[in-house]
Amino acid sequence: MEDINVGIDLGGSHVAIGIVDKNGKILDQYEKDFTVEEKKDLINVATKYIIENINMLKKQYSFSKFGIGVAGAISNGIILKSVNLGIVNYNIKQKLEEATKVKVIVKNDAKCAAIAEYKFGDCNKYQNVLFLTLGTGIGGSYIYQGNLMAGNSFEGFEFGHMIIKAGGVPCRCGKNGCFERYGSILVFKNKIIERLNLSYDISGPELREYMRISLDKIDDLIEEYLNDVSIGISNLINIFEPDCVVIGGGFARYDYILLAPLKNKLLNSNLLFNKRDVIKLQTAKLGNDAGIIGASIL
Numbered sequence: 128m129e130d131i132n133v134g135i136d137l138g139g140s141h142v143a144i145g146i147v148d149k150n151g152k153i154l155d156q157y158e159k160d161f162t163v164e165e166k167k168d169l170i171n172v173a174t175k176y177i178i179e180n181i182n183m184l185k186k187q188y189s190f191s192k193f194g195i196g197v198a199g200a201i202s203n204g205i206i207l208k209s210v211n212l213g214i215v216n217y218n219i220k221q222k223l224e225e226a227t228k229v230k231v232i233v234k235n236d237a238k239c240a241a242i243a244e245y246k247f248g249d250c251n252k253y254q255n256v257l258f259l260t261l262g263t264g265i266g267g268s269y270i271y272q273g274n275l276m277a278g279n280s281f282e283g284f285e286f287g288h289m290i291i292k293a294g295g296v297p298c299r300c301g302k303n304g305c306f307e308r309y310g311s312i313l314v315f316k317n318k319i320i321e322r323l324n325l326s327y328d329i330s331g332p333e334l335r336e337y338m339r340i341s342l343d344k345i346d347d348l349i350e351e352y353l354n355d356v357s358i359g360i361s362n363l364i365n366i367f368e369p370d371c372v373v374i375g376g377g378f379a380r381y382d383y384i385l386l387a388p389l390k391n392k393l394l395n396s397n398l399l400f401n402k403r404d405v406i407k408l409q410t411a412k413l414g415n416d417a418g419i420i421g422a423s424i425l
């Protein structure tokens with residue numbers, strides 16, 4: 128049987144299981160979008176889906192472990208808290224190991240993405256790289272002098288839950304005005320969906336097509352979204368002074384419309400403490416696959 132790695136990306140709206148070769152290339156992928164109904168029981172739906180697929184893959188491939196990146200704070204295989212999945216203290220490692228008899232390694236999804244990007248993307252020429260995932264929520268991590276930084280047991284780097292607007296929109300974490308409530312791609316997409324009167328279950332490609340033909344109807348929403356994103360990113364740049372900022376998550380699929388104006392805003396809107404003429408800001412090379420690939424090499 129072929130010797131491969133298996134990586135899983137589990138987020139608030141999607142789960143994907145990838146079969147990945149030793150060079151970080153995804154050979155095959157099984158994925159599922161959660162329906163509105165399934166989101167009410169998301170963790171059980173996701174766990175069942177993972178178990179069924181791993182048990183199926185075991186018959187075709189040889190692997191002694193698999194990694195899983197989860198949107199949330201993780202410690203020793205336990206999801207301590209995930210606002211995206213709506214759970215606390217869920218021992219996903221134990222559940223999956225019992226049902227699949229395969230070793231499971233669990234890590235925060237944004238950290239998985241950073242590991243993959245730094246190994247297989249095109250930012251490893253830099254020593255200090257700030258990773259920001261703008262997806263259903265907002266996650267992040269920081270590579271300092273070539274190594275992934277992590278805090279104490281909760282690991283930290285909850286960039287999505289820094290407050291960018293005092294008394295702002297309530298966040299699922301219980302606070303108000305978190306970056307994630309303004310800068311996640313989900314918030315952006317929902318605003319577009321509302322403005323264009325579309326269904327919340329619309330697919331990404333369909334939504335992007337609607338956006339393409341209705342740009343004049345949504346340009347103020349794009350402007351507003353980028354204003355909020357640039358506040359969050361500039362706070363992080365002011366703290367870390369990274370050599371490069373890499374943005375992943377769903378944002379990368381909208382880079383053609385968002386990236387250049389975002390750069391422009393950061394350089395010209397008086398948000399950066401240390402002024403500069405150039406800013407190294409790029410989207411994740413591995414796109415949405417980074418989470419899977421990173422999880423596969425844990």
Ligand SMILES: [Zn+2]
Pocket residue numbers: 287288298299300301302305307
């Ligand atoms: Zn929050």
